[in-house]
Amino acid sequence: MTSDTILMNVDSPYLDNQFLIAMPGLADSYFARTVTYLCQHNGDGALGIMINRPSALTIGDVMRQLDIAVLDASLEHTPVYIGGPVQPDRGFILHTASTPWGSTLRVSDTVSLTTSRDILEAIASGRGPGKVLFALGYAGWSQGQLEDEMKDNAWLSVPADDAVVFDVSAAERWRRSADLLGINISLLTAQAGHG
Numbered sequence: 738m739t740s741d742t743i744l745m746n747v748d749s750p751y752l753d754n755q756f757l758i759a760m761p762g763l764a765d766s767y768f769a770r771t772v773t774y775l776c777q778h779n780g781d782g783a784l785g786i787m788i789n790r791p792s793a794l795t796i797g798d799v800m801r802q803l804d805i806a807v808l809d810a811s812l813e814h815t816p817v818y819i820g821g822p823v824q825p826d827r828g829f830i831l832h833t834a835s836t837p838w839g840s841t842l843r844v845s846d847t848v849s850l851t852t853s854r855d856i857l858e859a860i861a862s863g864r865g866p867g868k869v870l871f872a873l874g875y876a877g878w879s880q881g882q883l884e885d886e887m888k889d890n891a892w893l894s895v896p897a898d899d900a901v902v903f904d905v906s907a908a909e910r911w912r913r914s915a916d917l918l919g920i921n922i923s924l925l926t927a928q929a930g931h932g
Contacts (some may be wrong), residue, residue: 751778751779752775752778752783752883752894753775753776753777753778753844753845754775754776754844754845754848754896754897755774755775755778755894755895755896755897756772756773756774756775756894756895756896756897756898756901756914756917757772757773757775757785757883757892757893757894758772758892758893758894758895758911758914758915758918758922759771759772759773759891759892759911760890760891760892760893760925761922761923761925762890763891763892765891767822768787768876770789770911771787771789771790771911772787772788772789772901772910772911772914773785773786773787773788773821773876774786774787774788774831774844774848774897774902775894775897776831776842776844776850777842777844778883780880781880782877782878782879782880782882782883783877783878783882783883784875784876784877784878785821785875785876785877786818786820786821786829786831786850786870786872786875786876787818787819787820787821787872787876788818788831788870788872788901788902788907788910789818789907789908789910789911790818790819790907791816791817791818791819791907792816792817792818792819792873794816794817794873795812795813795814795815795816795817796812796813796815796816796817796860796871797812797813797814797815798817799817799828799857799871800812800857800861803854803857805854805857805858805861806861806862807861808861808862808863809860809861809862809863812860812861815871816907817871817872817873818870818871818872818873818907819872819873819874820872820873820874820875820876821872821874821875821876821877822874822876823874823875823876823877824874824875825873825874826873826874827852827873827874827875828852828857828871828872828873829850829851829852829871829872829873829874829875830850830851830852830856830857830860830869830870830871830872831844831848831849831850831869831870831872831902832848832849832850832851832856832865832866832867832868832869832870833847833848833849833866833867833868833869833899833903834846834847834848834849834866835849835865835866835867837849838851838853838855838856838859839851839853839854839855839856840852840853841853841856845897847899848897848899848902849866868899868903868904869903870902870903893915893918893922895914895915895917895918896917898914898917901913901914901917
């Protein structure tokens with residue numbers, strides 16, 4: 738294998754700003770056929786938001802529960818996503834980078850993750866970031882857990898593409914994420930060998 742075929746950034750062993758694409762044979766039904774956008778990965782573990790599991794809730798529903806007046810009618814039909822099994826009652830907003838909000842993690846030059854109420858108020862009034870994906874909960878891995886799952890062929894990783902997060906329909910995100918690797922994920926076998 739030449740250095741040109743390595744998919745990871747050789748300068749960093751971490752997968753920040755990458756998609757984790759569930760392999761077809763992933764046995765965990767919660768994560769089956771999911772795409773998780775990794776927002777933070779370091780020696781202590783990893784945090785990501787699943788981007789292709791819409792819930793029955795809309796952003797309008799959440800705003801009403803929080804007593805935030807909604808001026809943007811499109812929010813009534815904008816889905817809230819199931820971000821993961823950890824803290825499923827807490828909101829996480831992936832958004833195009835803009836003004837820093839009360840509690841913001843800059844994931845890349847173009848995408849941030851915010852958890853503070855000020856961004857919700859801005860979104861409701863039409864003053865929020867250009868593009869948003871609202872999720873409840875997150876996917877988390879303890880120290881070394883994600884690395885072990887990668888070794889067990891549970892996930893594929895690829896550098897994230899903002900268009901997949903914000904512009905592609907939820908039903909297409911799993912396939913489109915794999916397309917970034919140049920593979921047809923439906924042709925992969927459920928079992929992968931270890932060398």
